[in-house]
Amino acid sequence: MIEAHKIVEGIDALPTMPIAVSRMAQALADPDAGIKDVVDIVKYEPGLTGNILKMANSAYFGSTGPIDSIHQAVTRLGMQQVFRLVVISSAHTTMAPSVSGYDMPSGALWRHSVACALATQCLAEQIGVGRAETAFTSALLHDVGKLVIGNCLGIDFAAIEKYAGDNGVPFEQAERQIIGADHAQIGAAILEKWHLPQEVVAGVRWHHEPDALEGKSPMVDLVHVADAICVSMGLGTGRDGLYHRPSSSARTRCGISKLTMEQVISRTLGAMNELADLFSLPKEEAYHAL
């Protein structure tokens, strides 16, 4: 079993998410928050404004006429959409590195993260859940724990893989067996350290075990189903392959039909292709490096 201090060191070494993400999350939860608050949050984050304007001006977000200020972006696209752009733009640096333990070259985890966030968003729209920003943020960060254990020297991933394969159990269960913790637990610890809202932390903590969460949560269920979809479709699978156990109860709880899931799959891939350049998603060729 790996010593805990190594994992703690790994957590400390991760680049922190820009503070803008948690401040935006707070602003969204505050009914009195307005455009001015968003502008204030974004303007102190270097590079963020430029990125957001680039995204806001793309055809995908359906802007009519150029958007040249954050104020305009919020007016035209709405606070929720701008929030999603802030999160995407802020998470890239954190989520883009390679994760050697999981055989994921640089960019692969980012691709999976974006796919999962888009699928979550799409699921939420299909079933009519408004205010799915929490789920969107959780989805984007759900596998952040992999960055720590997947790059922590001394963890025997071959043993984890063998344990999962030999016993026909999910990869995260094998992680607990071999390491003593899984990437969802570590991920939740990371987000807590970054002071992200509790709901976002819960989505990460329970993304593989939505049924184990007391009280259940539709946001967690959405992230779980979206992740299962992306893993199944090969949108960013690594060494863990399809060794994950989907919860049909999570799907039922959210009222997601099989037809809806297939529509979401088709739409998510469409969105991935359209946003590839804008969101710096690696092309298939990136897997040559594997």
Added chain:
Amino acid sequence: METMIAGTAAPPKTMPKRRLGNVVVGISDMQISNRPGDLLVTYSLGSCLGVTMYDPQIKVGGLIHCMLPLSKVDPQKAASSPFMFVDTGIPELYRRLLEMGAKKNRLIVKAAGCSQLLDDRKLFEIGKRNYTIFRKMLWKNNILISGEHVGGSLSRTLFLDIAAGEVIVRVKDEEVIL
């Protein structure tokens, strides 16, 4: 589904250096070639279905990577990207090869992918359904499958070598010639 994991030919062998395809078939994409130097490849086949069709006489072949079984879930998408669905993609692959001079009785058809998540009985079973629809289509049209590597919870890479007509499936570092 369990019995479906079967490389029909040669046992797995580990290659000294990783094979690199020069023509990459993305998810919901298809490529056709008759250029002898081409190695068609598609990565990360999970529950998706990868199919190769090849005419050894005129050395023309194609590779498709379909995501979903039936186009009726999103007819608009099916019109713009027919390769996304098994029921619109496979006929398109067949049609384009015939256009290039391939003959039905010479076509060699092989398949890979159609994996499942663990215990995927109720979530969506897309891998299994992709496979079922594919088999039905071939059966109706009297076309045989000459090799397949499907099912399980694996992520696969599929290659088609245009010059030799060789079809290779890679799972992690092991390669199987179908």
